[in-house]
Amino acid sequence: MELQSDFSKKCIADALIYLMQKKKFERITNKDISHKAGVSHMTIYRHFKNKNEIISYYLKIIFDEWKQKWDNNDNIGYQIFLFFQENKEIIDILYKANLQHLLIEHILAICDYKEDDSDVMAYSKVTIAYLIFGWCNEWYKRGMKNTPEKMAMYFNQQSNNGKI
Numbered sequence: 143m144e145l146q147s148d149f150s151k152k153c154i155a156d157a158l159i160y161l162m163q164k165k166k167f168e169r170i171t172n173k174d175i176s177h178k179a180g181v182s183h184m185t186i187y188r189h190f191k192n193k194n195e196i197i198s199y200y201l202k203i204i205f206d207e208w209k210q211k212w213d214n215n216d217n218i219g220y221q222i223f224l225f226f227q228e229n230k231e232i233i234d235i236l237y238k239a240n241l242q243h244l245l246i247e248h249i250l251a252i253c254d255y256k257e258d259d260s261d262v263m264a265y266s267k268v269t270i271a272y273l274i275f276g277w278c279n280e281w282y283k284r285g286m287k288n289t290p291e292k293m294a295m296y297f298n299q300q301s302n303n304g305k306i
Contacts (some may be wrong), residue, residue: 151189153179155200158193159235167193167239197236197244204229205248220294222249222274226282227290233282242279249275 157179161170170193176183190196208225226233236242255267274297281293288296 147189150179150181150185151199152203153181154186154189155196155203158196159200159232162235162239167241194241194244197241198247201232201244201248204232205251209252217294217298218252218270219274219277219297220290222252222278223281223290223293223297226278227286230286237282242282245278246271246275 154175157175158170161174161178165174172183172186175193175196176186179186186196190199205225208228212221233242233245236244249271250267253267253271255264255271257264259267277293277297281288
């Protein structure tokens with residue numbers, strides 16, 4: 143049953159992403175999603191509270207797939223820049239719908255943020271996650287002209303110079 147549930151959730155998420163390429167996010171209804179996914183309305187409500195939760199689920203899938211390819215020798219900044227580059231179509235969809243903020247929760251997860259972290263640890267991890275997101279956000283808005291390697295080099299230079 144769990145396998146069927148995961149399959150349904152993936153179909154719902156894929157359907158929403160597809161629809162976001164065709165239509166404004168706020169105009170997409172659960173009826174649109176259920177029709178495209180080939181599931182009932184109840185299936186959507188059984189798995190998700192709202193469309194943002196569907197997007198977060200989709201992001202978790204692609205972040206998890208991407209993390210499996212992660213080279214542990216590379217720094218987290220480089221890895222996130224690489225993620226943005228490799229998933230530019232999805233990033234475009236998120237920005238078009240003004241949903242780029244949903245990336246933060248996944249960057250926090252990569253930084254191993256936990257609600258029960260000590261205060262200092264939590265603040266440190268949140269600072270790193272938002273700093274990385276800020277760099278990626280600006281890079282995206284500037285057209286992602288630099289490579290992930292170059293962005294990581296800039297990031298490392300700034301952090302090594304004590305400017306961040």
